[in-house]
Amino acid sequence: MDRLVRRASSVLGCPLDSVEVVGNGRMMAKLSSMLNNTSHPLQDTLTALGSSFSERLLHPRCVKERMDEDRAESTVPSCVSLKSDWSKRALITFRSSEEIERGEHILSNWDQAAPPGESSCSQSGSRSGDAEMKPKQRSDLQEVIEGHKMSLKRRCEHVTEGTHEAGSGTLLNKIYTELYITEGQSEEVDTQHEVRQLERTSKKNIQDTPIKCQDIFKVLSEQQRHIRVVLTNGVAGVGKTFSVQKFSLDWAEGLENQDISLVLPLSCRELNLIRDEQHSLLSLLHVFHPTLQKIRAEDLTVWKLLFIFDGLDESRFSLDFNNHQLISDVTQVSSVDLLLVNLIQGNLLPSALIWITSRPAAAHQIPPSCVDRITEVRGFTDSQKEEYFRRRFSDEDLSKRIISHIKASRSLHIMCLIPVFCWITAIVLENMMTRDQRGSCPKP
């Protein structure tokens, strides 16, 4: 760190005892190695971190002016903060997650630009203590991510349907059938008979924009901005939890959304169990994802996280988005509903992605101003229904018979729009068609 201070003081043109650099450990290691690289001045890289940042930090004259200005205003700027003996020391702080993230990004690009096998440290001929820490830290973090992926894979690869014991069920990938999901949602309140409602839902509207489950956080057109919060609606049994499970499994298996560092599913029903407890966001993660015990508060601010709150309709929390205490520190202990509100509003971990699933009647709990994309799980199209039964039964003849039986019954065919009805139908018809009960098979 001394070495870093010495180099910073010479680049900033300030006396040695007037500079102190504090911040995220990984960032420090990076800065340290940059400073050792004389061919890559600090100014260039820090300038890229943003104008307000660079104005305050970079130009020695600005630093001096800011020191005087800030002393006069006695306010603490976002990047250069003052200690009580400010007249003597400039404290350079990487405080907000955005600054750190932007810095990390730029610095890692810079790392990649270096000739292979030639780190900034090796160019200077020596390694600082901080820089030596870096690979170790990085591999520790990578280990945590890999451990979490393995644990999530174990949790998601088997599905439990009906009254099966948890974990005893079938492989998700064997029975998972693609669902029809659209961007936006149907707004009208339906007063029709349920079967009629389903019939109408099953007819595709030309204005519906289909979206794949794995793409819900992707910017898909030029008009769209960064998608931080996604709210997915869908009626009972339509496949919201299955979608969450498939999304998580694909991530854990390294197939989709690999730009996300950690996918963190949290079932609202399970969150209810700690409704009366006090937690910090960090301790809450430790409770539901014990493999993450090793992660530290600063890791949460630099990683790209995705929190999934599945089944908002089952939540017993009262989420008050208008009148609440502000929480921005992942170690601050508070009630769980406060943590949820601050996370969803972006006060806590502003760069974290949030996915909430809900039955339509409960979705209004999230203010539209917090939501960047609404999607709706609509169930199975006709071809997806058939695909479902083909996947479910390895006996091709049986699946053919079941499909033609369903097609022959208008109401059964319509009801199979909802996957849970497909499951019930599959169980009942398999039982009737495979046992010697053909005579009692329900007539279409």
Ligand SMILES: Nc1ncnc2c1ncn2[C@@H]1O[C@H](COP(=O)(O)OP(=O)(O)OP(=O)(O)O)[C@@H](O)[C@H]1O
């Ligand atoms: N994509 C799918 N592929 C195969 N089966 C599915 C799929 N989606 C749902 N199912 C079947 O439907 C059942 C209900 O699905 P799921 O639990 O995901 O519904 P949900 O929308 O979360 O319902 P709820 O609102 O009641 O929680 C599953 O147990 C499974 O049998």
